[in-house]
Amino acid sequence: MNKPHRISGETAPLDREALESFWLPFTPNRQFKADPRLFVAAEGMHYVTSDGRRVLDAMAGLWCVNAGHGQRAIVDAIKAQAERLDFVSSFQMSHPAAFELAGRIAEIAPAGLDHVFFTNSGSEAVDTALKIARAYHRARGEGSRIRFIGRAKAYHGMGWGGLSVSGIGRHRRDFGPLLPEVDHLPHTHSIEHAAFSRGQPQWGAHLADELTTLLQIHDPSTVAAVIVEPVIGSGGVLPPPVGYLEQLRAICDRHGILLIFDEVITGFGRLGAAFGAEAFGVTPDLITCAKGMTNGAVPMGGVIASRSVYDALMAGPSSAIELFHGYTYSAHPLACAAALATLDVYCDLELFARCGRLAPIWEQAAHALRDAPHVVDIRNIGLLAAIDVTPRDGAPGARGAECAKRCFDDGVLIRSSGDTLVLSPPLIIAENEIEMVFATVRRALDAIG
Ligand SMILES: Cc1ncc(COP(=O)(O)O)c(C=O)c1O
Numbered sequence: 216m217n218k219p220h221r222i223s224g225e226t227a228p229l230d231r232e233a234l235e236s237f238w239l240p241f242t243p244n245r246q247f248k249a250d251p252r253l254f255v256a257a258e259g260m261h262y263v264t265s266d267g268r269r270v271l272d273a274m275a276g277l278w279c280v281n282a283g284h285g286q287r288a289i290v291d292a293i294k295a296q297a298e299r300l301d302f303v304s305s306f307q308m309s310h311p312a313a314f315e316l317a318g319r320i321a322e323i324a325p326a327g328l329d330h331v332f333f334t335n336s337g338s339e340a341v342d343t344a345l346k347i348a349r350a351y352h353r354a355r356g357e358g359s360r361i362r363f364i365g366r367a368k369a370y371h372g373m374g375w376g377g378l379s380v381s382g383i384g385r386h387r388r389d390f391g392p393l394l395p396e397v398d399h400l401p402h403t404h405s406i407e408h409a410a411f412s413r414g415q416p417q418w419g420a421h422l423a424d425e426l427t428t429l430l431q432i433h434d435p436s437t438v439a440a441v442i443v444e445p446v447i448g449s450g451g452v453l454p455p456p457v458g459y460l461e462q463l464r465a466i467c468d469r470h471g472i473l474l475i476f477d478e479v480i481t482g483f484g485r486l487g488a489a490f491g492a493e494a495f496g497v498t499p500d501l502i503t504c505a506k507g508m509t510n511g512a513v514p515m516g517g518v519i520a521s522r523s524v525y526d527a528l529m530a531g532p533s534s535a536i537e538l539f540h541g542y543t544y545s546a547h548p549l550a551c552a553a554a555l556a557t558l559d560v561y562c563d564l565e566l567f568a569r570c571g572r573l574a575p576i577w578e579q580a581a582h583a584l585r586d587a588p589h590v591v592d593i594r595n596i597g598l599l600a601a602i603d604v605t606p607r608d609g610a611p612g613a614r615g616a617e618c619a620k621r622c623f624d625d626g627v628l629i630r631s632s633g634d635t636l637v638l639s640p641p642l643i644i645a646e647n648e649i650e651m652v653f654a655t656v657r658r659a660l661d662a663i664g
């Protein structure tokens with residue numbers, strides 16, 4: 216085998232042949248390869264493109280680089296760990312950093328959620344949480360509880376379980392049949408009742424009662440868990456109406472159903488608190504997390520479980536494996552080292568509190584676009600924002616995509632999801648950068664037809 220030309224760092228692959236083999240996820244591959252967008256470096260708030268441009272990252276990578284790029288302490292921790300202990304499995308053995316990390320996460324999680332099962336991604340975290348929910352009920356002699364209830368517009372990753380409870384039609388269409396015994400609550404977004412809402416909409420708490428309706432159709436004793444993102448992220452940044460999550464919690468409690476918060480986006484500071492559960496004052500039984508856990512530097516996810524869920528699964532003989540589930544790379548040493556250093560950075564820079572302080576400035580700047588061309592709705596919470604633009608006749612998504620492209624060409628990376636523009640910057644963003652980001656979006660909106 217000939218050693219191929221090594222493509223790395225500054226020498227980005229630009230010829231067609233070099234681009235061919237990588238099948239990019241969630242990407243129109245043929246279009247991308249005709250006009251590739253490549254990044255070769257990143258520091259702080261910025262990416263550097265292969266043609267040497269600095270682009271402000273208003274997406275924190277993909278909702279994950281909460282402390283900004285290239286944090287020295289995280290890089291150094293990963294390097295040191297790789298030199299000391301590159302890999303050890305956590306199947307019937309482990310390493311000290313895994314225990315330290317679980318303890319540190321339990322410290323910042325809501326009271327009572329104090330056990331962590333490590334995964335490598337948000338998708339694995341969601342599938343793990345769904346399995347834990349069923350195993351929990353079975354361990355308590357309620358094996359009939361197998362149903363899951365998700366929500367329209369929800370994104371819970373790409374595992375079969377997560378996809379089954381997710382509510383974005385396009386993601387599901389090509390892969391059925393998915394898990395049976397799954398229902399969906401309606402989403403809470405209503406332009407008619409809550410357009411341009413700031414933070415949590417006042418309208419919509421009553422939609423939690425749809426859970427009661429589902430429980431009238433299905434015997435509640437068949438339901439294992441309800442799973443929701445506290446703020447729907449990929450489905451368009453939809454904050455929960457005031458009182459909605461409280462109501463879901465109350466209904467779940469009434470019927471012995473576990474409540475799972477998928478905090479893959481909202482975890483680790485995005486809403487001005489360690490978790491959305493804390494920000495909204497509602498404690499679920501299980502939290503799934505990933506992304507900001509390692510500041511995006513090494514793949515890692517996890518499920519944070521309540522003591523009662525953990526204890527229920529620990530009730531059998533002590534020599535028995537309590538949960539026949541896990542991944543080769545669960546609690547990978549490099550990921551643990553990255554996560555521990557990430558938590559230190561969040562703490563040292565007080566980034567969760569900083570997010571809370573910046574949120575009103577962010578809200579003001581986002582909603583100042585209300586009068587910009589094409590805008591039909593704006594939503595925000597913490598350091599998240601979404602701007603809906605009217606679809607172009609016969610070409611849904613085209614206006615959103617063009618707007619995001621213009622922003623990129625103008626030096627700001629945002630995301631478009633259909634005709635929704637989404638922003639989720641690192642929590643280190645400066646006030647003048649917030650102004651600059653929304654000024655760039657305005658220029659794009661002004662320019663597009
Ligand atoms: C709420 C939520 N859950 C799960 C996932 C899946 O995470 P991953 O892509 O790490 O598998 C995502 C990813 O964006 C997410 O936003």
